[in-house]
Amino acid sequence: MTWLSPERLWLLAAVAALAVAYVITQRRRSRYAVRFTNLKLLDRVAPKRPGWRRHVPAGLFLAMLGLLVVGFARPQAEVQVPRERATVLVAVDVSRSMLAADVAPDRLTAAKDAARQFVAELPEQFNVGLVGFAGSASVFVPPTTDRVTVNAGVDRLAEGAAGPGGTAIGDAIATSLDAIRTLDAQAGEDVPPARVVVLSDGANTAGQNPDEAARLATELGVPVDSISFGTAAGTIEGGQAVPVDGQTLQAVAETTGGNYFEAGSADELRAAYADIGSSVGYQTEVEDVSARFIGIGLVLAVLAALASLFWFARLP
Numbered sequence: 001m002t003w004l005s006p007e008r009l010w011l012l013a014a015v016a017a018l019a020v021a022y023v024i025t026q027r028r029r030s031r032y033a034v035r036f037t038n039l040k041l042l043d044r045v046a047p048k049r050p051g052w053r054r055h056v057p058a059g060l061f062l063a064m065l066g067l068l069v070v071g072f073a074r075p076q077a078e079v080q081v082p083r084e085r086a087t088v089l090v091a092v093d094v095s096r097s098m099l100a101a102d103v104a105p106d107r108l109t110a111a112k113d114a115a116r117q118f119v120a121e122l123p124e125q126f127n128v129g130l131v132g133f134a135g136s137a138s139v140f141v142p143p144t145t146d147r148v149t150v151n152a153g154v155d156r157l158a159e160g161a162a163g164p165g166g167t168a169i170g171d172a173i174a175t176s177l178d179a180i181r182t183l184d185a186q187a188g189e190d191v192p193p194a195r196v197v198v199l200s201d202g203a204n205t206a207g208q209n210p211d212e213a214a215r216l217a218t219e220l221g222v223p224v225d226s227i228s229f230g231t232a233a234g235t236i237e238g239g240q241a242v243p244v245d246g247q248t249l250q251a252v253a254e255t256t257g258g259n260y261f262e263a264g265s266a267d268e269l270r271a272a273y274a275d276i277g278s279s280v281g282y283q284t285e286v287e288d289v290s291a292r293f294i295g296i297g298l299v300l301a302v303l304a305a306l307a308s309l310f311w312f313a314r315l316p
Contacts, residue, residue: 002286004074011069019062026055053311060304067297071290079287085192087143087183088122089176090115091131093200093229094157095167097242100201100234103266107230110266111199112154118197118273119150127192129179132157135166135206137175143183168207169248172198173224177217194222197276198252199269201230203245210248214255223258225276226250231264 003009092115098108119128129143130153141153176196181187196217204210217224228246235241246262253260261272 001289002076004076004288006073008073009069011072012066015062015065015069018065022058022062053307056311057304057308060300060307064297064300064304067293067300071293071297074288074290075293076286077289078284085127085183085187086123086125087127087129087180087192087194089129089131089143089179089194089196090118091133091137091172091176091196091198092154092157093134093167093172093198093202094132094159095134095200095202096159096165096236097167097201097230097234099159099236100230100242102231102234103229103264103269107201107234108157108159110269111229112157114266114269114273115154115199116151117270118277119147119154121274121277127183129176130154130157131172131176131179133168133172133175133200134159135164136168137171137207139175139179142179164206166206167200167202167204169198169200169204169252170210170213171207172200173210173213173217173252174208177213177220177222180222181220191220191222195258195276196222196224197227197273198224198249199227199229200249201228201234201242201244203248210252211255214252217256222256224252224256225258225260226253227261227263227269227272229263229269 092108092111094108098106098111100107103110115130122128124147125145127143127145128141128147128150129139130141130150131137132140140156141150144150173196176198180194180196181191183192214224226246226249228244228249230242230244232243234243244262244264246260250260252258259276261268261275263269263272
């Protein structure tokens with residue numbers, strides 16, 4: 001935390017002095033009471049002392065002064081702010097290998113569940129699009145803020161729903177970039193802050209070279225986060241082995257400045273999406289947070305007044 005007017009924090013010394021003065025005053029009162037030697041008579045003529053309650057209004061009042069001084073010094077803090085026009089394209093592999101049951105109930109179903117959770121946790125103002133790919137890639141949902149439409153698109157993801165067999169990672173990235181560049185009228189020349197998230201279980205076997213798509217993403221300033229999903233023990237119907245292969249995905253992420261994750265279970269997949277969601281579409285800004293301290297200080301002032309009125313029938 002930084003301060004625009006740090007010299008004003010010296011006023012906290014005055015608050016500390018008031019606290020010391022209060023303690024000294026309370027001790028003097030205690031000594032004066034002890035001087036009244038007839039304690040039985042004192043119990044009869046003096047009202048019952050409120051005990052610890054008498055210190056509550058003063059404590060709240062001093063805390064209020066401290067918070068107001070901190071707010072007066074104009075503190076600043078770094079906060080993450082969603083970028084305008086922020087866009088996320090989620091590309092999901094729907095090739096036949098995604099039916100492997102090494103991740104219960106199968107890779108594709110687990111991927112769909114995790115994608116829904118990922119979308120739900122993104123800020124509402126983010127545009128989210130969905131691409132499905134196998135031997136080719138198709139836009140299932142153009143970038144939109146309508147989460148119902150996006151979730152309906154996730155429901156439509158099925159094996160073979162995006163062309164013939166194969167795994168076209170390069171096409172998935174290129175198709176996602178096209179969707180980003182057609183977000184609005186200015187996106188062609190002014191590409192919005194965007195990220196592409198690609199989930200697959202294998203290497204590229206169809207379509208354009210992923211290296212070319214990665215270079216285009218780099219030129220546009222769009223990082224590609226990739227998730228390699230599955231295990232080495234994956235098999236599909238007929239006993240065909242479909243071990244996970246994340247080499248291509250890792251290379252794409254490194255080229256574009258994105259992040260690469262390996263997920264061998266549904267929990268690891270959700271964790272990977274959570275890591276991506278914590279960084280996508282945000283920018284760090286320094287913001288004046290003095291209102292927080294002033295607001296809490298005012299709440300304490302009200303509490304001090306209420307406590308004093310309730311217990312002592314007077315304002316502090």
